[in-house]
Amino acid sequence: MSETTEAPVSLFEQLGGAAAVDAAVDIFYRKVLEDYRINRYFSNVDMAQQAAKQKAFLTMAFGGPNNYTGQDMRDAHARLVKMGLDDSHFDAVMENLTATLQELNVPENLIAQVAALAETTRNDVLGK
Amino acid sequence: MPHITLGASQLTCPSETLLLDSLLQANLRIPYSCRQGICQSCLMQSLDAKPPALAQVGLKDTLQRQNYFLACRCYPEQDMHITLPNQHGQSINAVVTEKRRLAPDIMQLTVQANGLNFYAGQFINLQRADGLTRSYSIANPPSPDNTLEFHIRRLPHGQFSNWVHDGLAIGDPLTLSQAQGSCYYLPDNPAQPLLLIGTGSGLAPLYGIIHDALAQGHSGDIHLYHGSRDPDGLYLTEELHTLAANVAHFHYTPCLSGEPQASGYAQGRAHELALADKKNLKGWRVYLCGHPEMVNNSQRMAYIKGASLKDIYSDAFVVQQAE
Known part of the structure; x- marks a missing residue:
């Protein structure tokens, strides 16, 4: 009875695909803008563009189709690293990401997988 | 296979190949970046046929309505005459x-031009005979007499604005570009509450949008906050007070940020007053026009207060550096 034979479903599909990314971006980006620890790194930018970048990031972290390159991530954040961006800020973003997924009632085991994928960008974001 | 026309180039594009790839293979210079329909770098416009629905996913409704689409999401279905944004159309x-x-420093300029399609709130490049060109927002909805109104603020060393105020005469010619921009009203959700915030001559597009919305039967609340440092910077106040008295769901708040306080005005910056008055902007449509810093701050505040980014329309007025 406990046998499960269905085809493996990807993380992206389990999370709900592109629609889930849209729902998550909406919550996540608001959290980031309201977070006094990190929102100065998000000021003075075109918000639509910024939201598009968050969407690309979350798509990648959700295991969805993406063109992620570490070099792009490095280039995009180099200016912020000069402003003092460090691990504490990356941790804050991770916290907001986890809180977003909890708010959307994503099961803990999937949250852990998303967090692990997001974590792979840390060194590129921080220029290490 | 669909035939695609871009400027002088004509291509036959297979329907199973992304249009962006077909264009790039033909050595046409098309800006692009993410190739995932996210960054919108490859935004293009069809001048005739409606683009495939999939190629319009994620675009603002005002852009969709004008047949804008993303080349990186477009599998062409039929013949299209396409263009890059704002490179099309002859002048008028x-x-x-x-x-x-x-x-004192704001002139309403009315011109008559035939054959121009526009929405109130879009902008147009006005060109003097010698080529000097500036962008101004359209302050009125399309009318049967084909007139367009602009609010021209005199800038201290503004070549164009000083010329409009002092030199330009009735009967003089001007050259206009096609109307551009996505900051305008669409009647798809007539009950949606609208919040409009403008500073200085940022009132122009908002004034047009409000009249357009009312003419199209908008039934939701419409809140206008117009701000300036001193009373001289606020204008059309009589007209707007009268409108508010006659239209129950239109609300007008003129705001002064400077000293001393004057009666009849809210005291403070327009966007701060407007956003402090609104606890939750979920479901609202927000229009922001004027000073770039005001526009950026308000966009952020409105978003944090629950407005969806696709419902925030903005037009930052950037002052052109005098040559």
Whole structure:
């Protein structure tokens, strides 16, 4: 009875695909803008563009189709690293990401997988 | 296979190949970046046929309506004549029909131009005979007499604005570009509450949008906050007070940020007052026009207060550096 034979479903599909990314971006980006620890790194930018970048990031972290390159991530954040961006800020973003997924009632085991994928960008974001 | 026309180039594009790839293979210079329909770098416009629905996913409704689409999401279905944004259309001859001073440094310029399609709130490049060109927002909805109104603020060393105020005469010619921009009203959700915030001559597009919305039967609340440092910077106040008195769901708050306080005005910056008054902007449509810093701050505050980014329309007025 406990046998499960269905085809493996990807993380992206389990999370709900592109629609889930849209729902998550909406919550996540608001959290980031309201977070006094990190929102100065998000000021003075075109918000639509910024939201598009968050969407690309979350798509990648959700295991969805993406063109992620570490070099792009490095280039995009180099200016912020000069402003003092460090691990504490990356941790804050991770916290907001986890809180977003909890708010959307994503099961803990999937949250852990998303967090692990997001974590792979840390060194590129921080220029290490 | 669909035939795609871009400027002087004509291509036959297979329907199973992304249009962006077909264009790039033909050595056409198309800006692009993410190739995932996210960054919108490859935004293009169809001048005739409606683009495939999939190629319009994620675009603002005002852009969709104008047949904008993303080349990286477009599998062409039919023949299209396409263009990159704002590179299309011939210029149009116009004639000045009226000049009316609205405030010490703001002139309402009315021109007559045939054959121009526009929405109130879009902007147009006005060009003088010698080529000097500036962008101004359209302050009125399309009318049967084919007139367009602009609010021209006199800038200290503004070549164009000083010329409009002092030199330009009734009957003089002006050259207009096609209307551009996505900051305008669409009647798809008539009950949606609208919040409009403008500073200085940022009132122009908002004034047009409000009249357009009312003419199209918008039934939701419409809140206008117009801000300036001193009373001279606020204009059309009589008209707006009268409108508010006659239209129950239109609300007008003129705001002064400077000292001393004057009666009849809210004290403070327009966007701060407007956003402090609103606890939750979920489901609202927000229009922001004027000073770039005000526009950026308000966009952020409105978003944090629950407005969806696709419902925030903005037009930051960037002052052109004098040559």
